[in-house]
Amino acid sequence: MLSLPLLSITIFLPLIGAMAIMINRGGSKDITAENARWVALWTSVVTFVLSIVIWANFDDGIFKFQFVEKFQWMPLLNINYHVGIDGISLPFILLSTFLTPICILSSWKSVQKQVPEYMVAFLVMETLIIGMFSSLDLFIFYIFFEGVLIPMYLIIGIWGGPNRVYASFKFFLYTLLGSVLMLLAIIYIYYDLGSSDIPLAIMTPFDPKVQIWLWLAFFASFAVKIPMWPVHTWLPDAHVEAPTAGSVILAAVLLKMGGYGFLRFSVPMFPEASEYFAPFVFTLSVIAIIYTSLVALAQTDMKKLIAYSSVAHMGFVTLGIFTLGSYGIQGAVIQMISHGLISAGLFLAVGVVYDRIHTREIAAYGGLVHNMPLYARAFMVLILASSGLPGTSGFVGEFLVLLGTYEVSKTFTILAATGMVLGAAYGLWLYRRVIFGKLEKPELLSIKDLTSNERWTFTSLIVLILWIGLYPMPVLNLISPSVEHMIHRHNLAMNPDENWIEEEEQTFEIARKS
Amino acid sequence: MFEFYTPDFLPILPQVILIATALAILIEGAFTESAGPALIRRFCMGALLAILISALLSLIAFGLGKQVTTFNGMLVQDAYTLFCQMIVLIGSAAALAIGLPGLENQKLNRFEYPALILLATTGMMFMVAANDLISLFIGLELQGLALYVIVALQRDNLATSEAALKYFVLGALATGMYLYGASFVYGYTGSTNFDSINAVFRYGVEGPISLGSMIGLVFILASLAFKLSAVPFHMWTPDVYQGSPTAVTAFLAAAPKIAAAALTIRLLYLPFGFLVDYWQQIIIFISLASMVLGAFAALRQTDLKRLLAYSSISHMGYALLGIASGGAIGVQGALTYITLYMFMTVGTFAVILALRGRGERCVKDIEDLQGISQIHPKMSMMLAIFMFSLAGIPPMAGFFGKLYVFMAAIDAQLYTLAIVGVLSSVVAAFYYLRIIRTMYFETRPETVQATYGDTMVLTTEASFVLVLSVTVTLLFFVYPSLLLNMTQMAVNSLFN
DSSP, X not given: OOSSOXXXXXXXXXXXXXXXXXXXXOSOHHHHHHHHHHHHHHHHHHHHHXXXXXXXXXXXXXXXXXXXXXXXXXXXXXXXXXXXXXXXXXXXXXXXXXXXXXXXXXXTTTOOSSHHHHHHHHHHHHHHHHHHHHBOBHHHHHHHHHHTHHHHHHHHHHHSOTTHHHXXXXXXXXXXXXXXXXXXXXXXXXXXXXXXXXXXXXXXXXXXXXXXXXXXXXXXXXXXXXXXXXXXXXXXXXXXXXXXXXXXXXXXXXXXXXXXXXXXXXXXXXXHHHHHHHHHHHHHHHHHHHHHHHHHHTOOBHHHHHHHHHHHHHHHHHHHHTTOSHHHHHHHHHHHHHHHHXXXXXXXXXXXXXXXXXXXXXXXXXXXXXXXXXXXXXXXXXXXXXXXXXXXXXXXXHHHHHHHHHHHOHHHHHHHHHHHHHHHHHHHHHHHHHHSXXXXXXXXXXXXXXXXXXXXXXXXXXXXXXXXXXXXXXXXXHHHHHHHHHHHHHHHHHSOOHHHHHHHHHHHHHHHHO | OOOOOOOOOGGGHHHHHHHHHHHHXXXXXXXXXXXXXXXXXXXXXXXXXXXXXXXXXXHHXXXXXXXXXXXXXXXXXXXHHHHHHHHHHHHHHHHHHHHGGGTTTTTOOSXXXXXXXXXXXXXXXXXXXXXXXXXXXXXXXXXXXXXXXHHHTSTTOHHHHXXXXXXXXXXXXXXXXXXXXXXXXXXXXXXXXXHHHHHHHHXXXXXXXXXXXXXXXXXXXXXXXXXXXXXXXXXXXXXXXXXXXXXXXHHHHHTHHHHHHHHHHHHHHTTTXXXXXXXXXXXXXXXXXXXXXXXXHTXXXXXXXXXXXXHHHHHHHHHHHHHHTOSHHHHHHHXXXXXXXXXXXXXXXXXXXXXXXXXXXXXXXXXXXXXXXXTOHHHHHHHHHHHHHHHTOTTSHHHHHHHHHHHHHHHTTOHHHHHHHHHHHHHHHHHHHHHHHHHHTSXXXXXXXXXXXXXXXXXXXXXXXXXXXXXXXXXXXXXXXXXXXXXHHHHHHHTO
């Protein structure tokens, strides 16, 4: 292990970059903007490198939290700054640190208004996101989780489209409404436990009657965030109005906060309640998969279509998580990572043509393959990955989820599989309308193909998508010890016998001492 | 044998300093032929200095951590009193400092203004130090009368006169109710001293308490709700906030509310501490009503000060939530809450007072802030920080204030109250976001160009206040223990 507090450095480095941008504001507007871009890019690239270093030093043979740091924060209340990562949080951290530089690169030219503030918002958001994925204290988690609202609200509201005010308010208030109930549940757990330590809370069995309420409070927050049908309506609005990079980070990382929350809190802390509510979540997930896929078919706006497809893909995630089995949960994690890469790619692809033509209407396009062959290829890979074609990461995730669901319920598996077919339908149809056909529209005649910046971005995304699709073992190895441990604990909690109580008490003691 | 009794003045040295300065200002002002702006500025600086010295003395005494009673047990100086005194003093010093550059155009440039501020502050200090129903009344009246005059200082303005009259009439009514209630309490317990009243309830309560003391308690609580501007006695607040000159509104928002909340805590937990089952339901109701009404009534306001008035009503509701939970955790939460609230309010008003338009007028409506981020990026960023904080979004200080009171409420198993509280905080978030939207998401229209908020007047004192309040609001999370330890000390001294 390294002696440096590597995890904290990774969390707070973007914040330091943001402060550097804020302080360094002299000179003309163009110079300030250019400086801000470079500082933001370098900070986020260094953060990415740091997260790779963490990955390299991460021992994926064990399920325990690693890189743990613990300091007294509010000693009077026994609330500590406690961070650490396991196999479930690390992939999300890598995803966020990988996508932030891409977001900054993609806004290099397209954002010209208040550039320093824009970069500050993205860097602050990166800090909050990494912090959220690595917090091991309930209150610290809540602060990071909720704090993300501020930069995202500003990103949508300041740099968004014409209807940005409505979208930003809807985004903010919806997610806030979900989160505040979670806050009360956190406080309740804190008093029940005498501590807000997450590892301790996972070890402690709660009264099943209380679990139901706590589960619901957490569900309110995560279901809005991920989002599940019927509380998904903020997502299409937010996506359509957000600037390209905002949509990317929103779809690729922010939605995962909900799924991560289910995995970190709902399932391990409230096993009885999770089991009890599983059919309910299944129903909502399957409705989301089928209904939002149908809605996506009817969209005329590209971003909105992708937004609805996100809801459908997240339906697979919640389905997988609440199978409460190894395949399902691993599939859900892979699906989240893969959706992070694919939806990022798709939103960037929309951004590419939007920057050139300034419309997202599907009808305004057609025949792009003639002028933009590279773009057509990249877009094709992304669309196929989104539809779950074997060989892409989308397939691995959805397949594992369906496999896990099959063990639990055949009906839901069949229904969810229907959703995959619909997914292919809206994806391919979108592709046909935008890329194929005759290049007739006058404004499209002089459209340029991908610039070198864009080429690099798409290449890196597609390489990762294909890598996870063809050889998912590194990622599966990373996540499986933690997932297996979670399932193991869940099964023990559901079928208690004397052995496990002893074993648990030992682990409990160890956790207390550490 | 008649023996002349001299009380010990040392414990009330901070108050004495303020009174002496106020009298000196009055005398010198009255004997000066023409009180020009330079003189008034000197007076204000003198008053500011006196308040700061007084705050420093309170801090030193707080550090000593002794409990001293004086004036025959009428006043008590313990850690709780001193802590609240400090907060009140910081609040009034900050309000005075940020109001200075606007005195002239708000027609507050009279030498009485600093003297009255000092007297009002002294009254608040007596309020938090009171250990007797009579001394409490004296403090209440001293601050009340001084405040009525401050609000009415801008004589030729119709709105101001209306505000002052409303404030005075309702304030006088509240005072009457207080006296009526206090007389009941005196009649049924035989004492006006807090400790004696407490003793009566401690040893005397077997079965239901006497109806007379209950009536007394209810009347006293009603009058305190007036001072706190808690629902259903909140009606004066929006009008007075809106009608008063902005510098005065800042003062009203910063200091008296803090004093009233501090006083309410002492009154409920000291003389009536054993009646917690009786007053808890009343406090729960006014807390609930204040949170909800404050959240909903502010939604459609267009006047900035009126909006802040409703916001203060709902914030008082949250502070009362802590008080309602009936224990040390709750009191600590409430105390932390009002302290942080003071900093946020002062900061908000500092920004509002600094933004000027043609004719040196202050920003008045929310609309005046339209697109202001393009002209004053720093000011709008600070105002945005205060708004997020007032909305209770982490990691701003306002979130921690809310967190502590909700912790207390959950601990006391007031689940319904806590749920209503968080839900109304979501409603309230809407109007704070609206201000941020106006500043950031909208472009500055041509028509209001150069009318409101284009120029900026920021003096050294005001920028100091701004930096202080932004630091507290934004960086509270770095070292929350500083404030928590202080409030813990204060609460411990209260519960001994």
